[in-house]
Amino acid sequence: MTKIPPLPEADPLRPGDERQFFAQQKTRASKAPASSDAPPEQHYHGHRDRLRARYREHGDAALADYEILELILFRLIPRRDTKPIAKALLGRFGTLAGVFGAPQHLLQEVKGVGEAVALDIKLIATAGQRMLKSELRDKQVLSSWSAVINYCHAAMAHETKEQFRILFLDKRNTLIADEVQQRGTIDHTPVYPREVVKRALELSATALILVHNHPSGDPTPSRADIEMTKLIAEAAKPLGITVHDHIIIGKDGHASLKGLRLF
Template sequence: MAPEDDDDERGFFAEKPVARPGKPHYSGHRERLRERLREGGQAALAEYELLETLLFRSIPRADTKPVAKALIARFGSFAEVLGAPEHLLREVKGVGPAVAFDLKLAAAAAERMLKGRIRGRQVLTSWSDVIDYCRAAMAFEPREQFRILFLDKKNALIADEVQQRGTIDHTPVYPREVVKRALELSATALILVHNHPSGDPTPSRADIEMTRLVVESAKPLGIAVHDHIIVGKNGHASLKGLQLI
């Protein structure tokens, strides 16, 4: 007998009138979505339609539109669905382990692709790619994370590390540890990044003070802090752009 979770995600949304011989009622709809995606790219589909299409392989024998719409209704957007924790995804009826895994796999693939755009390149000349990567990696995390991009003297990425994980509104940061790790990696510049789970990327007073402490600790050792980026689902903020460092 199949596990209950598999029955749920593959069968719940298949409750339809008695099927006629031949193709399922949703097969034509799937082909139309595929054709629109092939011809017009992702912009040709609404967010729930793109999610529907992504779910075709996870739910091969049922209509994926109801579960896609349920996910968007619960989390708000395609990006927020991919960024949602697996245990919350599985609270949506029709989402079992296979669907939740495939959604997290898609999120990981997107993050890896965006990281590939900045690896080995001069980060300061690829700023939009840096922002895209940071938002994909952190904007929808349910708790604060403090990440550091370590750069060499040519401003190419040496390492990308999450140094601290915190609560929903605070992450402890220790400037001495930041500088110590930079020296271990022979980094000459840093980009600090953290997320605001509230969605609002506006820097707090504590964010500003912490950044200045890191700058003051790093400068005597010849390590520059190029920026501190704060990301959230509503956008991002640059402390350098705001002239706060």
């Protein structure tokens, strides 16, 4: 029987152990002296500096939406070219508002966006909503109607399921509370007039603004929306509670049932 001589042992490496091999190669490479032929710095580092300088000198008007998103992603993803990720996010969700309004699990479906990045994007969105909501504090809501619409749009326009929100007001029409009462499906939210009125009494509210979203994007009121609004208004009126309006939020606009004279 012919014996096969053993292979020379250049490295104490078990056969087939590729992970150890590559770890050794990486260690050796790190110990190698620096060479004048080393690869240049990644191209996106200079791009980041130029983009920051353009924003610093000219403000947001000098940047496209994807570049604004890039600037944010620089902090969240420090060692990658973030332009393809920014463009992929806008391609998936359409607008900056769509990106920040998207659910976390859908953000993570975009290549390059992990859980930590998705959470940070949602944190930025929350900060924006809080900023808009702060514009309503200690003000008569009916005289700050554009602020109400901006806040509700930021909070609800890109939700994938219907939610029913109530703004509770005091006798000066100042905001007491802002609460999501119900969450439903993509085209329906169960609302119970008795529960709405009960909560208003608990908060000593004297007026309400009802708000809900249409995930389809079309804010046109349905017959069910109109009937539900009338039921709440009729239940609240004998108790001295006024329903000022019912606002329906779509992706690109809103509808006011009071403005349309539907209740």
